[in-house]
Amino acid sequence: MMRRTLVALALAVAGAGAQAVPESLPPRADSALEARTSAVAAQLRCPVCQGVSIQDSPAELAQQMRGVVRDQLAAGRSPEEVKAYFISKYGEWILLEPEARGFNLLAYGLPALLIVVGLGVVAVVVRRNSARAPAPASAAVGVDEEP
Amino acid sequence: MNWRRALIAGAVAIPVLFFFAWGLTRDPGEIPSPLPGRAAPDFALEVFAPGEPPLARAVGDTVRASALKGRIVVLNFWASWCLACRDEHTILSQGARAYADQPVTFLGVLYNDEPRKGNAWIAEMGGQSYPSVNDPGARTAIEYGLYGVPETFFVNAEGRVVRKHTGPIPAAVLKGILDSLLAAPRAATTP
Numbered sequence: 001m002m003r004r005t006l007v008a009l010a011l012a013v014a015g016a017g018a019q020a021v022p023e024s025l026p027p028r029a030d031s032a033l034e035a036r037t038s039a040v041a042a043q044l045r046c047p048v049c050q051g052v053s054i055q056d057s058p059a060e061l062a063q064q065m066r067g068v069v070r071d072q073l074a075a076g077r078s079p080e081e082v083k084a085y086f087i088s089k090y091g092e093w094i095l096l097e098p099e100a101r102g103f104n105l106l107a108y109g110l111p112a113l114l115i116v117v118g119l120g121v122v123a124v125v126v127r128r129n130s131a132r133a134p135a136p137a138s139a140a141v142g143v144d145e146e147p
Numbered sequence: 148m149n150w151r152r153a154l155i156a157g158a159v160a161i162p163v164l165f166f167f168a169w170g171l172t173r174d175p176g177e178i179p180s181p182l183p184g185r186a187a188p189d190f191a192l193e194v195f196a197p198g199e200p201p202l203a204r205a206v207g208d209t210v211r212a213s214a215l216k217g218r219i220v221v222l223n224f225w226a227s228w229c230l231a232c233r234d235e236h237t238i239l240s241q242g243a244r245a246y247a248d249q250p251v252t253f254l255g256v257l258y259n260d261e262p263r264k265g266n267a268w269i270a271e272m273g274g275q276s277y278p279s280v281n282d283p284g285a286r287t288a289i290e291y292g293l294y295g296v297p298e299t300f301f302v303n304a305e306g307r308v309v310r311k312h313t314g315p316i317p318a319a320v321l322k323g324i325l326d327s328l329l330a331a332p333r334a335a336t337t338p
């Protein structure tokens with residue numbers, strides 16, 4: 001009798017545990033939402049940090065903003081709409097990577113332009129120096145021949 | 148030949164120096180808010196600090212931004228852990244009293260803090276003439292694009308954000324903004 005009671009108790013506990021497991025595991029839909037939240041949050045700058053996304057920042061405000069991202073995605077907004085919401089509140093500054101349009105194109109184009117200009121300057125200087133190089137050599141010969 | 152080199156060096160250096168000089172005139176900590184000129188985000192937040200008569204509101208009352216239309220609103224985000232908030236506390240509290248007979252509403256919004264700590268801070272500071280509401284989860288703070296505290300938003304009678312002030316607000320700035328906002332409707336009606 002005692003053994004039967006213990007077995008029944010063990011089964012009840014195991015059953016409770018088995019029931020608890022599916023509840024503690026996030027449903028598949030939630031993990032997909034979490035992945036989408038992370039993808040959007042990784043593009044948004046943490047306002048109280050230095051160059052860190054709200055995905056990577058442990059700051060309270062960053063976590064709260066991440067919650068807003070999750071809620072808006074769960075409500076059916078697209079990632080672009082969520083980003084647009086944060087831009088409307090914080091300006092384009094909130095994007096870790098500015099969108100490649102208008103004045104922002106400078107940020108993408110200027111480094112490449114400066115590299116091209118820099119290489120051009122180096123090429124001109126090298127060509128000039130190599131063109132001048134024979135002159136001192138002949139002068140040196142001349143000096144040697146003088147005495 | 149030297150003059151040519153000097154000309155090229157000058158052409159490169161002058162714009163760079165100009166940009167540096169321009170950068171020195173800007174505060175790198177201040178990021179322009181896109182809110183001024185737009186409708187103030189709505190909120191419905193619960194009063195946790197009542198303020199003092201005649202500006203008092205009952206604890207537990209819900210303050211809605213939409214219900215404040217027709218009045219100029221001074222929305223000040225603060226926290227008990229914010230040192231800079233101490234600097235402006237007296238200015239705001241006295242300012243609210245000074246404009247008590249005008250269509251101006253001062254409202255404090257507690258940011259990432261506990262109402263209990265907020266009330267203890269108000270008591271420590273000697274009271275606060277106007278009420279404060281709690282903002283759980285900083286949802287309203289995010290709606291207003293808050294970076295930190297203190298930040299103060301000025302909303303005109305039409306319900307539009309007209310100005311955002313970052314950091315402790317000086318008395319002269321507070322007075323200047325409120326006086327200009329109060330004068331604006333009168334100026335509009337004056338032929």
